[in-house]
Amino acid sequence: xxxxxxxxxxxxxxxxxxxxxxxxxxxxxxxxxxxxxxxxxxxxxxxxxxxxxxxxxxxxxxxxxxxxxxxxxxxxxxxxxxxxxxxxxxxxxxxxxxxxxxxxxxxxxxxxxxxxxxxxxxxxxxxxxxxxxxxxxxxxxxxxxxxxxxxxxxxxxxxxxxxxxxxxxxxxxxxxxxxxxxxxxxxxxxxxxxxxxxxxxxxxxxxxxxxxxxxxxxxxxxxxxxxxxxxxxxxxxxxxxxxxxxxxxxxxxxxxxxxxxxxxxxxxxxxxxxxxxxxxxxxxxxxxxxxxxxxxxxxxxxxxxxxxxxxxxxxxxxxxxxxxxxxxxxxxxxxxxxxxxxxxxxxxxxxxxxxxxxxxxxxxxxxxxxxxxxxxxxxxxxxxxxxxxxxxxxxxxxxxxxxxxxxxxxxxxxxxxx
Amino acid sequence: xxxxxxxxxxxxxxxxxxxxxxxxxxxxxxxxxxxxxxxxxxxxxxxxxxxxxxxxxxxxxxxxxxxxxxxxxxxxxxxxxxxxxxxxxxxxxxxxxxxxxxxxxxxxxxxxxxxxxxxxxxxxxxxxxxxxxxxxxxxxxxxxxxxxxxxxxxxxxxxxxxxxxxxxxxxxxxxxxxxxxxxxxxxxxxxxxxxxxxxxxxxxxx
Numbered sequence: 288x289x290x291x292x293x294x295x296x297x298x299x300x301x302x303x304x305x306x307x308x309x310x311x312x313x314x315x316x317x318x319x320x321x322x323x324x325x326x327x328x329x330x331x332x333x334x335x336x337x338x339x340x341x342x343x344x345x346x347x348x349x350x351x352x353x354x355x356x357x358x359x360x361x362x363x364x365x366x367x368x369x370x371x372x373x374x375x376x377x378x379x380x381x382x383x384x385x386x387x388x389x390x391x392x393x394x395x396x397x398x399x400x401x402x403x404x405x406x407x408x409x410x411x412x413x414x415x416x417x418x419x420x421x422x423x424x425x426x427x428x429x430x431x432x433x434x435x436x437x438x439x440x441x442x443x444x445x446x447x448x449x450x451x452x453x454x455x456x457x458x459x460x461x462x463x464x465x466x467x468x469x470x471x472x473x474x475x476x477x478x479x480x481x482x483x484x485x486x487x488x489x490x491x492x493x494x495x496x497x498x499x500x501x502x503x504x505x506x507x508x509x510x511x512x513x514x515x516x517x518x519x520x521x522x523x524x525x526x527x528x529x530x531x532x533x534x535x536x537x538x539x540x541x542x543x544x545x546x547x548x549x550x551x552x553x554x555x556x557x558x559x560x561x562x563x564x565x566x567x568x569x570x571x572x573x574x575x576x577x578x579x580x581x582x583x584x585x586x587x588x589x590x591x592x593x594x595x596x597x598x599x600x601x602x603x604x605x606x607x608x609x610x611x612x613x614x615x616x617x618x619x620x621x622x623x624x625x626x627x628x629x630x631x632x633x634x635x636x637x638x639x640x641x642x643x644x645x646x647x648x649x650x651x652x653x654x655x656x657x658x659x660x661x662x663x664x665x666x667x668x669x670x671x672x673x674x675x676x677x678x679x680x681x682x683x684x685x686x687x688x689x690x691x692x693x694x695x696x697x698x699x700x701x702x703x704x705x
Numbered sequence: 706x707x708x709x710x711x712x713x714x715x716x717x718x719x720x721x722x723x724x725x726x727x728x729x730x731x732x733x734x735x736x737x738x739x740x741x742x743x744x745x746x747x748x749x750x751x752x753x754x755x756x757x758x759x760x761x762x763x764x765x766x767x768x769x770x771x772x773x774x775x776x777x778x779x780x781x782x783x784x785x786x787x788x789x790x791x792x793x794x795x796x797x798x799x800x801x802x803x804x805x806x807x808x809x810x811x812x813x814x815x816x817x818x819x820x821x822x823x824x825x826x827x828x829x830x831x832x833x834x835x836x837x838x839x840x841x842x843x844x845x846x847x848x849x850x851x852x853x854x855x856x857x858x859x860x861x862x863x864x865x866x867x868x869x870x871x872x873x874x875x876x877x878x879x880x881x882x883x884x885x886x887x888x889x890x891x892x893x894x895x896x897x898x899x900x901x902x903x904x905x906x907x908x909x910x911x
Contacts, residue, residue: 443895476893479792479885506897548894568891573768574786575891 296397296405302670306618307606308408312390315410315433315600322429324388324412329369331392335359337368343558348395350405362394366409366599367559367582374415375589385415390602404603411579411599415586418594420530423563423581424537426596430567430577431546433600438614441570442546444577445505447553448531448563451515452501454523459494469498470554476502504551508535511549534563559585565598572608576601619673622648623698626661627679629653635679638697649698654678658685658692708751708892708899711770713758713779717884720795721774725751728906750899759783762887771892771900777882778861782824788893791886791907800825802877803868804850804857810835810876819849820859829859829879847871 300308316326335351338344338361350362363369366389374385390410397403412429414422427444434442452473456466465488472481478499485495497518504511504518512532519525531549538544553564560580567577579598586593609615623642627635635651642649654661658678665671677698678685685692710725712718722735730746732753743754756764761775762785773787776796780789800822802810810816815836820826823841830837840855842848847867849855861882862868862875886907893900 441895443891445894476788476790476888478790480789505894548897550894568895570891570895571768573766573889573891 296403298404298406303615303618304606304610307609307615308602310616311437311602311606311609312410314436316388316390318432318436319388319412319429322386322425324386324414327370327373327387327389328391329363329366329373329389331363332360333363333369335361337361337372338364341368341559344395348397350394350396363391364393364395366391366393366411367413367597368585370413371415371582371585371595372589374413374595375586375591375593378415379591381416381591381593383416386412387415388412408602409599410602411597413595413597415593415595417596418583420533420537423534423596424541426579426598427534427538427547427565428541428543430565430579430598430600431543433577434567434569434605437605437609439569439605439609439612443568443570444547444565445550445568445575446508446531446534446547446563446565447550448527449553449555449560449580450527450530450562451504451524451551452554454521454527455497455501457523458521459490461488467556470556473498473502473552474554474556476552478502502552505549508544508547508549511551515551531563563596567598567600569605569608572604574604576604576608620648622650622671622674624650624652624665624671624674624676625679625684625698626652626654626658626676631679631682634682638679638684642698650674658687659690662687706896706899707745707749708772708896708903709770710751710753711761711764711773711775712753712755713761713773713775714755715758717758717774717776717796718755721793721884722753724793724907724910725753727910728903751903762787765887765889768889768891771889771896772903773887774884775887776861776884777880778822778825780885780887781828781880782822785887786890787887788890789885789887790893790904791911793884793886793907794911796882796884798861798863798882799875800859800879800882801862801875802829802857802859802879803847803862803873804876805872806874808856810857816857817855818857818859819846819855821846822859825879826859847873 338349339346344364349364352360354360370387370389374387378385388411393407393409395405395407397405412426414426427446431442431444468484469481472484481499481502485498500518504514512528515528519528535544535547538547555561558564559582561583562581564580566575568575577598577600581596583594586595606615625635625639639649639651662676665674665676675698676687678692684695684697686695712721730751732744732746734741735744743752745752758775758779761773762780762783764770765773765787766785774793778800804810815838817838817840818826819840819842821842823839826839840849846858846860849858850873851871857876859879865875868874886904888900
C-alpha cells in the first residue's frame with residue numbers, strides 16, 4: 288500500500304487550476320503569436336555540461352541523474368539556455384531575427400526551505416538578433432501585456448541596467464571579492480553596511496559617495512534619469528543612461544510607460560544579463576512574477592554571437608494571485624448526465640452523441656439504484672456540482688423537480704432552451 | 706493602503722514600538738499584556754503584529770508584512786530575499802564563540818559546538834577551515850559545555866553575565882549584531898510614497 292506518498296516541492300494540479308492554467312497559457316501564446324513569436328519546446332533533460340560553468344544556477348540546485356551511457360544529465364533548470372542553443376543550432380547566420388515563445392516546466396532542487404516549489408511553470412519569450420531599444424521595448428511591453436490581458440491591473444515593471452554599476456566599478460580598482468561584497472550590499476539596498484564596508488576600502492571620498500547613492504537610484508523614471516546623468520563618471524555610463532532613456536521613450540510612444548519604474552540597483556551577480564534587466568510585480572503580491580533582460584553574451588557560448596532579450600513569467604505565482612483576486616477563468620460549463628435503464632441504452636447514447644456534436648459535455652450512466660439514490664450520489668460528488676441529470680425510461684426523459692421526477696423533453700443545449 | 710510591520714517579540718519590539726510612538730503614531734489598543742494579534746494606529750495607515758523573531762524575514766519576503774524589524778543574527782541564520790535598508794543600532798550585541806578559558810579552541814581536532822545558530826556557526830568554522838560537529842540547541846545554550854554535550858557554544862553575548870556566572874568566557878568574536886529594518890522588495894516599489902517617509906523618519910531617529 289502506498290500511503291502519504293508525496294515529495295516535498297512537487298504537487299498535483301487540481302482540475303479547476305489546470306483549466307485556468309490552460310486558458311491563460313492559450314491566451315498568452317496567441318498574444319505572443321500576434322507579435323510574430325513562434326512557440327517551441329526543448330527537452331526536459333539537459334546535459335550537466337551546459338550548466339556546469341553557468342554561475343546563475345548553483346550546481347547544488349540542479350537535479351542530476353546518470354543515463355545508461357554514464358552521461359550526467361540534469362532536469363532542465365532554466366529555459367533560456369536551451370532555447371539560445373536551439374536558436375544557434377537552427378539559425379547559424381548571426382544577423383537573423385528569431386522570435387521564440389515557450390511554456391515549460393523547470394526544476395530547481397532548492398535545499399531550503401522544504402516547502403518551496405521545485406517544479407516551476409514558466410511562460411516566456413526570447414527575441415534574438417536585435418540590439419535596438421525598440422526590441423527591449425517590445426519585450427517589456429509584452430511582459431506588461433501578459434499580465435494586463437489576464438485582468439491584472441496593478442502591474443509594475445522595475446527596469447534597471449547592470450551596465451551602470453559595472454562600468455562605474457570598472458573604473459575603480461576593486462578586487463573581485465570587494466566587488467562581490469559591494470554588489471551584494473547594493474542589491475539588498477543595505478546602505479548602512481555599505482558605508483561601514485567602504486570605510487575599510489582605499490577609495491577617493493567622492494567615489495565612496497557615488498557608491499552610496501547607487502542603492503537609492505530607484506523610483507519615477509524622469510527623476511532617476513536626472514540623478515543618473517549627474518552621477519556619470521565615464522562615457523560608458525553616459526551610454527547606459529541614453530539607452531535606458533530611449534527604451535523609456537519607446538514605452539511612452541506605445542502608451543505603456545506608466546507601468547514602468549526604474550531601479551539601477553540590479554547587478555548581474557546571479558544571472559547572465561549584460562544590459563537591461565527587469566522584474567515584474569503585481570501590487571500586494573509580495574514576490575516578483577516576471578523576470579527578464581538582455582543577454583548579449585550567451586549565444587556566443589554556442590558559437591554564434593547574437594544579441595538577445597527575453598523574459599519568463601512564473602505562471603503558478605500569477606495563478607495564485609488571480610485566484611485570491613477572483614480573476615481566474617472558471618470551468619463552469621454545464622454538463623448533462625443521462626441515466627438509463629437497460630432497454631433504453633441505444634436511445635441514451637444517441638441523445639448524448641447529439642449533445643456532444645454541439646460541443647456540449649454529455650455523460651451516460653446505467654441506473655443501478657433507485658433514481659433518488661442515483662441523483663443523490665451524483666449531487667454529492669464535487670465534480671458533478673453543475674450537472675443537469677436526466678433519467679431515461681421507456682423512451683421518456685425525466686428530470687427531478689421538487690423531489691419529484693417529472694417527464695421532460697429530451698436534453699438540449701441550455702443556450703437553445705433559453 | 707496600509708503599511709504592515711512585522712516585529713520580533715521581545716526587547717527589540719518594545720524599542721521599535723517606542724520609535725513608532727515617537728514618530729507620532731498612536732496605538733490606542735496596544736499594551737504589553739494585550740492578547741490582540743494585530744494593532745492599528747489611530748489614522749489607520751500603520752499596522753503591526755508581533756511574531757517570533759525567526760519568522761520575521763519570511764513574513765517580509767512573502768509580502769505578508771511590508772516592513773520588518775529583526776536582529777541581524779536572524780537574517781544571517783535565515784537568509785531572505787528582502788531589502789535590508791537600515792541598521793537601527795538597537796539591541797546591539799555580539800555573536801561569539803564561548804567556552805572554558807583554560808581550554809582554548811584547538812586547531813586540527815574535531816570540535817563539538819552547541820548553538821541556536823547552526824548556519825552561522827557552520828559558516829564561521831568552515832571559513833576558518835575548522836572541523837566541527839554542530840548540535841542545534843533551542844535554549845540555555847550555556848548548559849551544553851557545562852555537562853559535556855559540546856566543547857564550546859556559538860551564541861549572542863550582550864553583557865557576558867550569563868557566561869561569567871557559568872564559568873564560561875568569550876573565546877572568539879564572530880560579528881556585531883544589531884536590529885535591522887527590512888523591507889519587502891515589491892512593497893518598496895509599489896508603496897513607495899508611503900514607505901519612503903517612514904524609512905526617512907526612522908533614519909532621523911538614529
